Amino acid sequence: MGIDSAFPPIGENTIQLKKSNLLIIAKSFHDEIPSHSQYRIQFDPNSLIDTNSICLYKNSMIRTVVSLTFAMMIGFLPVASMAQDTSGPTISEIIKTHEDAVEVLYEKMRGKSREEQQKLYKAEYPKPDQAIELITALVTANPGGSASLDGIDWLLRYSGQKGLDPALYKVLETHHLHRDKLQAIVLKMVRSRTPETQNFLTTVSEKSKIKDVRGAAILSLMKRIERDKEKEDEHTALAKKLFAEHPHLVINGRNVTKSIKAKREAEEKLAIGKVAPEIIGKDVDGNEMKLSDYRGKIVVLDFWGDW
Amino acid sequence: MYPHERSLVARMKDKPFTILGVNSDSAERYKTAIKENEITWPSFWDGGKTGGPIATDWAVRGWPTIYILDTEGVIRYKNTRGKAMDEAVDALMEEL
Numbered sequence: 001m002g003i004d005s006a007f008p009p010i011g012e013n014t015i016q017l018k019k020s021n022l023l024i025i026a027k028s029f030h031d032e033i034p035s036h037s038q039y040r041i042q043f044d045p046n047s048l049i050d051t052n053s054i055c056l057y058k059n060s061m062i063r064t065v066v067s068l069t070f071a072m073m074i075g076f077l078p079v080a081s082m083a084q085d086t087s088g089p090t091i092s093e094i095i096k097t098h099e100d101a102v103e104v105l106y107e108k109m110r111g112k113s114r115e116e117q118q119k120l121y122k123a124e125y126p127k128p129d130q131a132i133e134l135i136t137a138l139v140t141a142n143p144g145g146s147a148s149l150d151g152i153d154w155l156l157r158y159s160g161q162k163g164l165d166p167a168l169y170k171v172l173e174t175h176h177l178h179r180d181k182l183q184a185i186v187l188k189m190v191r192s193r194t195p196e197t198q199n200f201l202t203t204v205s206e207k208s209k210i211k212d213v214r215g216a217a218i219l220s221l222m223k224r225i226e227r228d229k230e231k232e233d234e235h236t237a238l239a240k241k242l243f244a245e246h247p248h249l250v251i252n253g254r255n256v257t258k259s260i261k262a263k264r265e266a267e268e269k270l271a272i273g274k275v276a277p278e279i280i281g282k283d284v285d286g287n288e289m290k291l292s293d294y295r296g297k298i299v300v301l302d303f304w305g306d307w
Numbered sequence: 308m309y310p311h312e313r314s315l316v317a318r319m320k321d322k323p324f325t326i327l328g329v330n331s332d333s334a335e336r337y338k339t340a341i342k343e344n345e346i347t348w349p350s351f352w353d354g355g356k357t358g359g360p361i362a363t364d365w366a367v368r369g370w371p372t373i374y375i376l377d378t379e380g381v382i383r384y385k386n387t388r389g390k391a392m393d394e395a396v397d398a399l400m401e402e403l
């Protein structure tokens with residue numbers, strides 16, 4: 001539904017919609033809103049009543065978020081007075097509200113049996129849908145702000161295999177490509193299987209001016225396919241790029257390039273078809289023994305413990 | 308584990324075959340285990356912990372980890388267990 005035609009303008013800066021008990025109000029525009037940021041949200045009137053929040057629209061664009069009261073929503077109160085109110089929840093406030101609700105649940109789960117905890121978690125984990133929509137809207141409305149990075153960082157927690165809303169990759173690429181903080185975000189993009197995520201990470205790995213951000217993007221590209229047997233060649237190519245361009249990529253105080261290299265070398269040495277590396281050790285009584293003592297025999301080498 | 312390994316060892320008696328362990332237990336526990344479970348095959352003793360020098364060299368992350376080597380010492384199978392382990396050993400025996 002085109003917002004323009006469906007929502008007749010009320011005043012210069014406001015429009016009102018009487019549909020599903022919703023009021024949608026738009027105020028003056030913001031320069032930062034790119035023209036492609038057309039955005040539609042299907043509001044569930046019931047959930048709206050819970051959060052008292054609603055997005056402002058005009059001409060398909062989002063301006064900001066304002067608080068609405070229950071009475072306003074169902075009563076169609078005059079819009080003019082509300083149009084003054086732009087003090088809607090910020091990204092950090094929305095996140096905090098959600099996290100607080102999660103914390104309340106965890107508090108409730110404390111001390112309960114495992115079974116009860118699972119039941120509670122399943123029944124009462126606060127649905128993030130509303131917060132996801134609001135934050136997505138806020139990020140799209142003000143893509144260049146540093147709060148938008150925090151918002152996307154949080155959105156990644158719930159994005160799972162489907163990845164982010166494709167518009168958000170555009171936001172990151174256009175506004176945050178050369179920021180240090182992008183590193184933490186690309187490192188979280190390992191679960192999503194969408195081509196948008198893949199393309200975005202590739203772009204970052206090539207175009208970000210921050211070296212460690214490029215390195216982290218390569219790392220995420222590798223992680224996404226490390227268990228995919230069909231993509232071994234791709235994985236190897238990425239590993240080579242990582243070793244060549246980022247020999248000292250440090251994340252959380254750890255030289256990840258070095259440890260990936262060591263792991264790959266160990267795996268190569270122990271691949272099927274390779275001669276097993278010699279083992280020189282002792283039995284429990286201190287008598288020396290060697291793996292090569294057993295040449296000529298088929299050996300089942302069993303790393304075991306009596307647990 | 309043990310009963311299967313015992314039966315494999317019994318079946319391969321008189322053939323060029325061995326199970327060779329790398330054990331991560333304490334010395335005391337290891338000694339009890341081999342007695343209680345009639346473990347007749349040899350094991351390296353890896354210092355009484357899972358992060359011992361041999362396990363580290365072999366980048367062992369899961370226990371048990373199994374490699375099957377042919378008579379030339381070439382790694383031919385990895386983490387093959389149970390019936391598949393029997394079949395793997397039989398296949399290597401066929402090659403001889």
